[in-house]
Amino acid sequence: MTVRVRFAPSPTGMFHVGGARSALQNWIYAKQQGGVFVLRIEDTDAARNKPEWTEGILSALDWIGISRGSYEGPYFQSANAGEHRAAATRLYESGRAYYCDCTREDVQARTGSQYQGYDGYHRDLGLGPGPGHALRFRTPDEGTTVVVDLIRGEPTFENKLIEDFVIARGDGSPVFLLANVVDDMTMGITHVIRAEEHLPNTPKQQLLWDALGVKPPVWAHVPVVVNEKRQKLSKRRDKVALEAYRDEGYLAGAMRNYLMLLGWAPSGDREIVPWSVIEDEFRLEEVNPSPAFFDEKKLRAFNGEYIRALPVPEFIDACQPWLTGTGTLAPPPWQPEEFDADAFAAVAPLAQTRIAVLSEIVPNVDFLFLASPLIDEAAWTKTMKDGSADLLDAAVAAFEALESWDAESLKSTLEAVGAERGLKLGKTQAPVRVAVTGRTVGLPLFESLEVLGRERTLTRMRAARLRLV
Known part of the structure; x- marks a missing residue:
């Protein structure tokens, strides 16, 4: 049997990091099993779907390494x-479902509670199809439904x-389940690997598989992704968009x-590892079911760490995109x-060791490319x-008076200026840094001055001096 997994996002917004985690887990599992990764766009919510959201999903998958043409699809649920x-x-027709025209208010009136679920009122009344008649699945009265889950037992x-x-609304359109x-x-699909939030729906879906006469897939519900307050990541509250x-x-x-470390870890005391190691070592059954902290x-x-590991030409x-303002980036x-x-x-090479995001x-x-530096006024005052x-x-x-305009000469010269005034280099170079770069922190000062050049450096220092008059 060929393993077939699917990733089935809805095109209703930006691509959630939790969804990206699930996509990667499906992707790796399919590769490990010599199987197929299927992309299905669940686009039946026409009121919320937008074509650009679908393109956003495809682009986000491309970015994290699940490239177009390497998977089956995209298919569209509609x-x-x-x-x-x-x-x-x-x-x-098989008697596994029946029609019902009860409203929520009807159920509440019969049960006396707004919290109680549907009471099965129309199970045996023989109501047929018609406008406003929803189709309900006839859940067995007895027994249990056991969900065999690779992660949760x-x-x-x-x-x-x-x-x-x-299972179908009053207008005849089937619901998500x-x-x-x-x-x-x-x-x-042979294996359904998805987020824990879908677990409550799984017994209902398994009953549907059974009622339709098909063996259910293998289930695996990966842990919910939470924020620092251990709340489920929310688009309204948290930064969750992969884009x-x-x-x-x-x-x-x-x-x-x-993302692959959210609920799983490679062998040994390692976290940053080559992708090939993750592809080789990842085991779905080793995923921890506890909530994963993003x-x-x-x-x-x-x-x-990844930025610092880049060869300098690749870093450049x-x-x-940030230096040129290409694409959607700000100029x-x-x-x-x-x-x-x-x-x-x-x-x-100096910048590469100091930044965490590009x-x-x-x-x-x-400061290298502007006619004059952008002065941080708080830094100036300080x-x-x-x-x-x-x-x-x-x-x-x-x-x-310098004959050689190089970092070492600039440093030793400014050290001497400071020493004459009883100042250490840190105190001495601070006004020079703000005058030339506009900030109190940044790249190593003397290497920066060397690249900026004698004329531009002195012009900025003189301008700063005039401002102090």
Whole structure:
């Protein structure tokens, strides 16, 4: 039997990091088993679907390494509507489902409670199809439904506690539970690997598989992804869009690595490992069922490690979207003609060790490409104290006299200026850094001054001195 797994997102918004985690787990499992990864777009919610969301899903999958052409699909759930309706009809004709026209208010009036589920009122009344008549599945009165789950063992559900649930609405359109089952049957899905939030629906879906005469798939419900307060990640509250991380400058390799650690870990005391190791060592049955904490600080640290591991030419290439403002990224504060590729290449190794996401490259190097630096006023106020004017005057004079404009000469010269005033280098270089770069932190100062050049450095220092008058 060929293993066939599916990833079935809805095109109703940005691509959730939890969905990306599930996609990767399905992808790896299919590869390990010599199977097939199927992409199905569950687009039946026409009111919320947008074509751009579908394209966003495809692009996000491309980015994390599940590229177009390497999987089966995408299929669209809406194209299978005929099969959904046919399955509903079979269930009705076989006596496994019945029609009901009860409203929520009707049920509440009979049961005296707004919290009690459907009471089975129409089970044996023989109501036929018609406008406003929903189709309900006839859940067995006795016994249990056992869900054999590769991660959670054998969760067991008492059938009497499962209400007769709706499988088709009053207008005849099947609901998610039935459509999902029919699609999986049609596509020959053998393993359903999905988020824990779907587990409560699983006994209902397994009953549908049984009623339609097909053996259910192998189930595996991966842990819910939570924030630092151990709340399920929410689009309304948390940063969950994969595209947002991509556009901020997270590397796909770092994101893949981190997502796979949400509920699982490679052998040994390792977390950052080559993708080939993850593909080889990942075992679905070893996934921890406990909630998985999505720690953005840890992801950021991961990304910094991945950035530092890049060969410098690859790092330079990776920074280009932020340096040029291509695609959906915001343009940098300089004009295209002001950008100096050679100057950037000179400082790239310095910047590579200091940034955690690629978007941070812009504030680290903008001073190189602007006519004058963007002054951080808080940094100016903090740094330009009494004595700064004298120090800048002395530094300008000393730098003007330099025969060799290189980092080592600049450093030793400024050290001497500071020593004459009883200052250590850190205190001495702070006003110079703010004058030249506009900030108190950034790339190593003297290497930066070397690349910026004598004329531009001195011009900025003189301008800062005039501001102190």
